[in-house]
Amino acid sequence: MTTCCARRGLGAVLAGGALLLTGLVQAEDSTQDAIAEYRAMFGDDNPAELWQARGEVLWRAPRGPKKVSLQACDLGLGAGVIDGAYAQLPRWFDDTGQVQDLESRLVSCVTTLQGIPREQFLKVKFGDGDQQSDLEALTAYVVAASRGKPIVLPLRHPAEQAAYALGKAVFRYRAGPHDFACATCHADAGKRIRLQELPQLTTAAGAREAYTHWPAYRISQGELRTMEWRLQDCFRQQRLPQLKFGSEVAIGLTMFLAKTAEGGTLAAPGIKR
Amino acid sequence: MKVTGMTLVRARWLLLAALCATAPLTLADDASPDVGAAMRRSFEAKHQAGMERLNQDDVQALCTRYTPASLPPAAAALIQQASLASVKPPAAGQYLGDYRRGEQIAQTGTGLQSSDDPAKPNGGNCYACHQLAASELAYGTIGPSLQRYGKLRGQSPAMLEAAWRKLYNPQADVPCSNMPRFGHQKILNEQQLKDLMAFLFDPASPVNQ
Numbered sequence: 001m002t003t004c005c006a007r008r009g010l011g012a013v014l015a016g017g018a019l020l021l022t023g024l025v026q027a028e029d030s031t032q033d034a035i036a037e038y039r040a041m042f043g044d045d046n047p048a049e050l051w052q053a054r055g056e057v058l059w060r061a062p063r064g065p066k067k068v069s070l071q072a073c074d075l076g077l078g079a080g081v082i083d084g085a086y087a088q089l090p091r092w093f094d095d096t097g098q099v100q101d102l103e104s105r106l107v108s109c110v111t112t113l114q115g116i117p118r119e120q121f122l123k124v125k126f127g128d129g130d131q132q133s134d135l136e137a138l139t140a141y142v143v144a145a146s147r148g149k150p151i152v153l154p155l156r157h158p159a160e161q162a163a164y165a166l167g168k169a170v171f172r173y174r175a176g177p178h179d180f181a182c183a184t185c186h187a188d189a190g191k192r193i194r195l196q197e198l199p200q201l202t203t204a205a206g207a208r209e210a211y212t213h214w215p216a217y218r219i220s221q222g223e224l225r226t227m228e229w230r231l232q233d234c235f236r237q238q239r240l241p242q243l244k245f246g247s248e249v250a251i252g253l254t255m256f257l258a259k260t261a262e263g264g265t266l267a268a269p270g271i272k273r
Numbered sequence: 274m275k276v277t278g279m280t281l282v283r284a285r286w287l288l289l290a291a292l293c294a295t296a297p298l299t300l301a302d303d304a305s306p307d308v309g310a311a312m313r314r315s316f317e318a319k320h321q322a323g324m325e326r327l328n329q330d331d332v333q334a335l336c337t338r339y340t341p342a343s344l345p346p347a348a349a350a351l352i353q354q355a356s357l358a359s360v361k362p363p364a365a366g367q368y369l370g371d372y373r374r375g376e377q378i379a380q381t382g383t384g385l386q387s388s389d390d391p392a393k394p395n396g397g398n399c400y401a402c403h404q405l406a407a408s409e410l411a412y413g414t415i416g417p418s419l420q421r422y423g424k425l426r427g428q429s430p431a432m433l434e435a436a437w438r439k440l441y442n443p444q445a446d447v448p449c450s451n452m453p454r455f456g457h458q459k460i461l462n463e464q465q466l467k468d469l470m471a472f473l474f475d476p477a478s479p480v481n482q
Contacts, residue, residue: 162306169308174333176326177385177460178453181337185415193401193413239385241322247315 038219038271048140048217048269051224055141058134064114073109075102075142086146087266090255092157099163101254103228104246106138125245126229129222136215139226143215146266151211153259160255163248167256170249171201176239182253184238196273207260213270220273227254308337322387332356336449349448356444359457360437368433368470375472376479378465379405385460395460397469402452405472406479415451423474424481436473440466 059070059082075085076093090101096108110121127133155161174181185193186201200206215226231250232243243250312327329337332355335348344352381396383389399405402415405422426432438445441456455461461469472478 166306166308166311169306170312172337173308173312173329174337175312175329176322177458179333179336179458180453184451188415191413191415193415194411196413198415235316236322236386236388239322240326241316241324242319242387244315244317248311249315252311 046217046269046271047222048144048215048224048271051137051140051217052144052269053141054132055137055139058138059141064110064116066113066115068113070106070109070113070138072113073106075105075109082142082145084146084149086143086268087149087151088153090160090163090251090258091153092159099157099159099251099255101227101246101251102142103135103139103226104251106135106142107246122245126225127223136224136226136229139215140224140269143266143268147268149266151208151258151262151264151266153255153262155259163252163255164259165252166248167252167254170253171256178239180238182234182238201257201260204260204263207257208264211257211261212264212267213272215268216270216272218272224269225272319387321385321389321391332444332449332454339449341447341449344449352444352448353446356442356448356454356457357438360441360445361456362434362437363463363467368437368467369428369474370464370467370469370471372468372471372475372478372480374465375468375470376406378461378469379472380409394465397455397461397465399469407482408479419473419480422480423476423478426474428474433470433474436470437466440469 062069071080073080074093074095075082076088076091077083077085086102089105090099092099093105093108098104100108107118107121110116111118121134124131124133125135127136153160155164171182171186174184182201185191185198186206189200189203189206191198191200199210201210214230215224217223218225228243228245228250231253232245235241235243309327309329313324316324316327318324332352335344335352339345339348378394378397379399381394382398382401383393384395384398389395399419400409400412402413404412404414404418404420407420422436435446439452440461442454443450443452444454453460456463456466473480475481
């Protein structure tokens with residue numbers, strides 16, 4: 001309940017902040033400057049903390065038909081270890097025989113450990129004003145435990161290398177009525193769409209700038225958004241069909257971005273426009 | 274060689290022959306993953322965005338494999354020739370519509386996304402990538418600035434034809450250009466393209482102030 005009410009109070013603060021943001025379109029100043037200013041209004045506070053707090057409760061509480069917590073969930077560094085786990089994802093998991101990102105790994109833990117059906121857990125993959133997403137909350141909690149950690153992805157398993165190769169190729173796949181690929185907007189330096197600056201995701205610097213701040217609290221939506229949300233929304237704007245959650249393209253692109261950003265220091269959840 | 278009527282399918286075979294004559298290259302690359310198949314396994318149709326949108330035509334396939342800089346000259350020439358042949362001039366040689374409607378089309382970013390209402394006309398979203406009217410500060414930089422486009426070029430038939438071609442199918446001039454093929458892919462209809470032309474060329478248009 002505290003989460004709900006704190007969230008409403010914060011909504012008012014954010015509405016005030018929106019006034020500041022309307023200045024964006026009129027000013028030729030960089031969008032990033034305005035967001036930096038907006039972030040400064042929060043000081044060290046990030047609304048993502050509300051999702052982190054709810055995620056921690058979900059992580060620790062005995063839930064599902066098996067009435068167990070997620071504290072036995074192995075995110076790659078051993079059962080229950082969340083410190084630094086996100087900095088080494090996506091990775092290969094022997095038990096599922098798959099390369100998984102954080103979100104798809106959380107689904108595995110929730111379904112196998114707690115016995116909650118996949119469809120039930122994923123009913124709200126991306127939350128809105130009416131429904132909260134348990135997946136987004138758990139993701140925020142685990143991600144925050146890697147703040148300050150460098151991204152490390154040795155890609156020792158052949159399936160990890162294959163995921164990276166697929167993501168790298170998908171990045172340049174032009175399709176749809178507009179002939180767009182990820183590369184259309186994200187392969188060159190110093191470009192923008194309208195006033196929005198675009199990270200050059202083919203370079204270490206550009207990929208780090210983007211990847212280390214996702215998942216993020218999205219100001220314009222008042223929601224915490226995961227990397228899987230970010231990717232499926234890019235494909236929507238590319239005029240392609242719906243990217244499936246946990247699909248090989250979703251995992252592959254995440255692997256490509258994370259590997260390109262390797263060595264970068266995680267600062268997620270961040271705050272985005 | 275006369276190529277005006279050549280379809281890109283035929284062009285592709287000629288291209289393969291041209292490439293094979295010099296180097297062991299084909300459109301399919303055995304060393305890379307089967308991206309098309311992985312795409313089809315990873316997406317599902319949503320509203321107006323059907324699965325057929327994942328299928329690539331020859332320009333898309335070539336421009337996935339090559340950048341404008343790495344595109345072999347033989348492939349570049351064939352893309353240009355086939356794309357040029359696809360351009361359909363407006364009825365009665367009337368290139369210019371209403372610049373006010375053109376400005377609306379340039380400002381509108383919606384159209385053909387799964388989240389868009391298919392009953393509404395598609396936008397051109399020109400401002401996402403181009404600077405146009407000096408009064409609009411929220412412009413992108415993926416494409417070149419088009420400020421004072423008509424003022425700098427005048428309205429000679431050659432200029433009008435070149436701009437129409439660029440809007441209709443930019444692959445005719447710049448193979449593997451980032452710009453959408455607004456006419457060829459039926460993103461915008463003839464009237465909308467004419468309105469955009471007026472936005473670029475009309476002396477009263479904010480682009481030329």
